[in-house]
Amino acid sequence: MCSTDKMSEIAILEVIKKNFADHLILGEEGGIAGDTSSDYLWCVDPLDGTTNFAHCYPSFAVSVGVLFQGNPAAATVVEFVGGPMCWNTRTYTATAGGGAFCNGQKIHPSKTDKVEQSLLVTGFGCEHDDAWNTNFELFKEFTSISRGVRRLGGAAVDMCHVALGVTEGYWEYRLKPWDIAAAVLIIEEAGGVVTRMDGGKLCVFDKSVLVSNGAIHAKLLERIAPATEKLKSKGIDFSLWYKPENYVTDL
Structure with missing residues (x-):
């Protein structure tokens, strides 16, 4: 574990607690803090892409999303780009x-409507199950x-790249709320589409996500959804990963 993760989360939580003392917080490092009866839940990933950060590989970010009764309400992702000396x-x-923005400018996904002309991204967790x-197998397919599949190592960054229009789709199993809470809203407000990998409506507490520009979503699901259903038939559960006890949602 990188000590920067902890220091980053401490700094973020200090600001949230100072300004929103009655809100609930779910941090990757510190877990749950605050009032579980609050309608608001902050999902904090203080360093998305820790391994990349440790190697100065330019694909990591700080991600903060706010839910109101379980639904994304506000979000920010700060992506570090370039690399050493730049x-x-x-x-x-x-x-x-209110729309989605990058450095203050409104953003939209690409309009590419063919998988054959798309650049895709995925991710692999630590469990080789x-x-x-x-x-x-989906990666190979x-x-x-x-046009290619990339594995960059930062879920929030990967999703924001779809919103920015530089990639067309992203999927991954085994994600956590702090991985996706901010980027889900950014994608949707940019005009993209987000579902579970079985095609169902996504809740940020679910454990799989498929993100696209919208134009190729159905075509991606044609291949991804059946593979996910096979996993579910083996007893692998991709429903709610975790929801804070007593946190009220309208989901």
Whole structure:
């Protein structure tokens, strides 16, 4: 574990607690803090892409999303780009109904409507289990039919790249609320589409996500959803990963 994760989360939580003392917080490092009866839940990933950060590989971010009764309400993802001797940032922001922005400019996904012309992204967790093996097969399959599949190592960054229009789709199993809470809103407000990998409506407490520009979503699901259903038939559960006890949602 990188000590920067902890220091980053401490700094973020100090600001949230100072300004929103009655809100609930779910941090990757510190877990649950605050009032579980609050309608508001902050999901904090203080360093998305820790391994990349440790190696100065330019694909990591700080991600903060706010839920109101379980639904994304506001979000920001600060992506660190460039690399040694040329570091810079891209700051993505969104509010429910207010659009999505990068460095203050409104953003939209690409309009590419063919998987064959798309650049895709996925991710692999630490558990080398059936889900990992299934995703590896999907990785090979999409590599053969698309312009390529990347594995960059930061879920929030990967999702924001779809919103920015530089990639067309992203999918991954085994994600946590702090991985996706901010980026889900950014994608949706940019005009993209987000579902579970079985095609169902996504809740940020679910454990799989498929993100796209919208134009290729159904085509991605044609291949991804059946593979996910096979995993579910083996007893692998991709429903709610975790929801804070007593936290009220309208989901």
